[in-house]
Amino acid sequence: MRGFPQVYRSIFAQPILLILLFSGQLVAAEKEDIIAIETKIADLISRMTVAEKIGQMTQVNGAEGSIPKRLNEAVKVGRIGSVLNEVHIETVNELQRIAVEESRLGIPLLIGRDVIHGFKTVLPIPLGQAASFDPELVRRGARMAAQEAASAGINWAFAPMIDVTRDPRWGRIAESLGEDSYLTGVLGAAMVEGFQGDDLALPGAIASCPKHFAGYGASESGRDYNTTNIPENELRNVYLPPFKAAIDAGAQTLMASFSDLNGVPATGNRFLMKQVLRDEWQFDGFVVSDWASIEQLSIHGFTANDRESAFAAFTAGVNMEMATSTYANHLPGFLEAGRVNVEQLDALVADILRVKIRLGLFENPYTDPGQFPPIANPGHLEIARQAALESIVLLENRNRVLPLNIKSIKSLAVIGPMADDPYEQLGTWIFDGDISLSQTPLQAMREFVGDQAEISHVRVMAHTRTRSREGFAEAVKAAGAADAVVMFLGEESILSGEAHSRADISLPGNQAELVNAMHETGKPVIVVIQAGRPLTLQNILDKVDAVLFAWHPGTMGGPAINDILFGVESPSGKLPATFPRMVGQVPIYYAHKKTGKPPTPETYVHIDDIPIRQKQLSSGFVSHHLDAGFTPQYAFGYGLSYTEFSYSDIGVSDNEIPMGESVTVSARVSNTGMVEADEVVQLYVRDLVGNVTRPVRELKGFERVRLKPGESRRISFVLGPEDLAFFGQEMKLITEPGEFHVWIGGSSEAVLRSQFTLINPEAQNKEI
Numbered sequence: 001m002r003g004f005p006q007v008y009r010s011i012f013a014q015p016i017l018l019i020l021l022f023s024g025q026l027v028a029a030e031k032e033d034i035i036a037i038e039t040k041i042a043d044l045i046s047r048m049t050v051a052e053k054i055g056q057m058t059q060v061n062g063a064e065g066s067i068p069k070r071l072n073e074a075v076k077v078g079r080i081g082s083v084l085n086e087v088h089i090e091t092v093n094e095l096q097r098i099a100v101e102e103s104r105l106g107i108p109l110l111i112g113r114d115v116i117h118g119f120k121t122v123l124p125i126p127l128g129q130a131a132s133f134d135p136e137l138v139r140r141g142a143r144m145a146a147q148e149a150a151s152a153g154i155n156w157a158f159a160p161m162i163d164v165t166r167d168p169r170w171g172r173i174a175e176s177l178g179e180d181s182y183l184t185g186v187l188g189a190a191m192v193e194g195f196q197g198d199d200l201a202l203p204g205a206i207a208s209c210p211k212h213f214a215g216y217g218a219s220e221s222g223r224d225y226n227t228t229n230i231p232e233n234e235l236r237n238v239y240l241p242p243f244k245a246a247i248d249a250g251a252q253t254l255m256a257s258f259s260d261l262n263g264v265p266a267t268g269n270r271f272l273m274k275q276v277l278r279d280e281w282q283f284d285g286f287v288v289s290d291w292a293s294i295e296q297l298s299i300h301g302f303t304a305n306d307r308e309s310a311f312a313a314f315t316a317g318v319n320m321e322m323a324t325s326t327y328a329n330h331l332p333g334f335l336e337a338g339r340v341n342v343e344q345l346d347a348l349v350a351d352i353l354r355v356k357i358r359l360g361l362f363e364n365p366y367t368d369p370g371q372f373p374p375i376a377n378p379g380h381l382e383i384a385r386q387a388a389l390e391s392i393v394l395l396e397n398r399n400r401v402l403p404l405n406i407k408s409i410k411s412l413a414v415i416g417p418m419a420d421d422p423y424e425q426l427g428t429w430i431f432d433g434d435i436s437l438s439q440t441p442l443q444a445m446r447e448f449v450g451d452q453a454e455i456s457h458v459r460v461m462a463h464t465r466t467r468s469r470e471g472f473a474e475a476v477k478a479a480g481a482a483d484a485v486v487m488f489l490g491e492e493s494i495l496s497g498e499a500h501s502r503a504d505i506s507l508p509g510n511q512a513e514l515v516n517a518m519h520e521t522g523k524p525v526i527v528v529i530q531a532g533r534p535l536t537l538q539n540i541l542d543k544v545d546a547v548l549f550a551w552h553p554g555t556m557g558g559p560a561i562n563d564i565l566f567g568v569e570s571p572s573g574k575l576p577a578t579f580p581r582m583v584g585q586v587p588i589y590y591a592h593k594k595t596g597k598p599p600t601p602e603t604y605v606h607i608d609d610i611p612i613r614q615k616q617l618s619s620g621f622v623s624h625h626l627d628a629g630f631t632p633q634y635a636f637g638y639g640l641s642y643t644e645f646s647y648s649d650i651g652v653s654d655n656e657i658p659m660g661e662s663v664t665v666s667a668r669v670s671n672t673g674m675v676e677a678d679e680v681v682q683l684y685v686r687d688l689v690g691n692v693t694r695p696v697r698e699l700k701g702f703e704r705v706r707l708k709p710g711e712s713r714r715i716s717f718v719l720g721p722e723d724l725a726f727f728g729q730e731m732k733l734i735t736e737p738g739e740f741h742v743w744i745g746g747s748s749e750a751v752l753r754s755q756f757t758l759i760n761p762e763a764q765n766k767e768i
């Protein structure tokens, strides 16, 4: 392509742009936009030195409110393209001023930050938000977070985290959207839209960065940064679709994972970065490494030294290096030695400039906080409250102990370390979260109850890991004097998140003993758990009357929990991840394969029922654990309500569907209980026979509906060809003729089933 003017080189380097320009998909103005952007990129690149180009590929950590001389100099000479972790608005504006006014080419900086679940106003942890099954609310939450972050000069959020994970031991499950590929894709796309707004160039729109590409959620044994081994078929069917969905929603950047994927660390993985991301998906944004993940290629044992790490990441297509300087140190040498050429360098730089131009940074590099809605304004707090409300899952409610009746309860004992802890309710990744904004459950309950009932609060344990029994006696006394006990238990924020994996995922410290002590008082015991992951609860379940799982619910967790406790609202959250009975069952997830020996309740044999010295056989057995069975404690999609919903009258638009056409599946959902409430109606599909075996069920649609007592509604889902497709043995997306089962209900254990057959005798394994 030498000899072509720069602008054409830039366009030709991006097949997606070519396709768009020559397809009928774009109107003239959009084509003009593309040409204008590519012309600007080409112009800049034609004037950049090699050092300036590498500068654009370099991201450094900020100095938290100051600009050390080295940083000032580096920005001035164009050796830096992005700064992370700088949120002081004066400093950010000054950095932009140096970049725009003092550097030779005036290229503005990307200012990146981990805006994971809110900024100053903290939303529930992403896993909690996923429990809402409410994409619109999730989108509004990300929009709110983007506005607050943008008011501090941030123009790039390292979110959403869309690593599918089936391991609650992994600390980063808190940051994830759970175990399901479809749910993660829908909610991840909603977050991308929320961060980026309708127009990237408008104030308050910030670039999103879906992460970690790819497979990080499969870290062996849930230990962070651990190896992942994911067969390509599983990768394509489960782990990659959320990234595709995020890119289709307009995501501008991706972050490469720390992890080793099938022997090739993601940061140097050409299959991921080139074949999948660029060739198959035609991604035209850019990829940033994770923190020092280029340097770590040699620690993995994938490269011999930093120089070769830089080469591996560069040739795999990682555009920007976070925190370390292997690119700055070694790329010039590669160019001089002819190991890489300038076209390769230009293509990687062009991707970064494209995002900066789309963000409108060249026109508006500075931030005026006054042009944004105030931080934590009532609208923001309302979004945080609604997100917390919809995230809370009612796991148990024996004898309808909940909701508490304010008219009949005259005294409550509020017990435990999480009742009044403004910090711990916020969860992991709250770099900027404002603790002073937190409204705790105890505060909210006191305000709600006023003088209608007495509340005695005993914290008992300093934190969730406390092992002493000091304080138990006082708690027992308070419980003895109360009509009911509400316990606030869980995990502190620091027990989940990056590098905070656990092998034992039960309630830490002396919390189970505390539950026991409360149980022995004979009073109704309601447990509210705030945690960053699914927990094993077997050691407390038979001692409590109700369990509310509130995740780490964020700034407005208190009022949301209070509203549910007192029945102002009915709980409506549904589990985005399976809760195991015992940690030894992990991985346990709903979309598993059937196996050749599927278990049933009839064939299950408990360890205690096996006769001593029973003769060992090798037939007639099924797949289960002798001591844990084969079912989870709580299934994906599960969550109780204060009302009852019944499902009936499932139907499909046709029993035989020609391949390539859509089928509509519908069922009637009725509120047969006593209170108005939301229900998350879920659609599951099973493709009975596949050229690679298909999961026993896969979520393919969901809708949150609100029904009054006695009200019923028919809910319909349209399944298009892409919903029925999967990657087969040839790693192509195919649909196959054959029978499909469909279920509609309130969890992945829904029983109301219908079926249809996909027909096309001529076209086996048709590629779509």
Ligand code: NOJ
Binding pocket: 114, 158, 211, 290, 291, 498
């Ligand atoms: C490492 C984490 O893995 C990543 O998710 C985060 O965005 C970066 N550090 C920057 O803080």
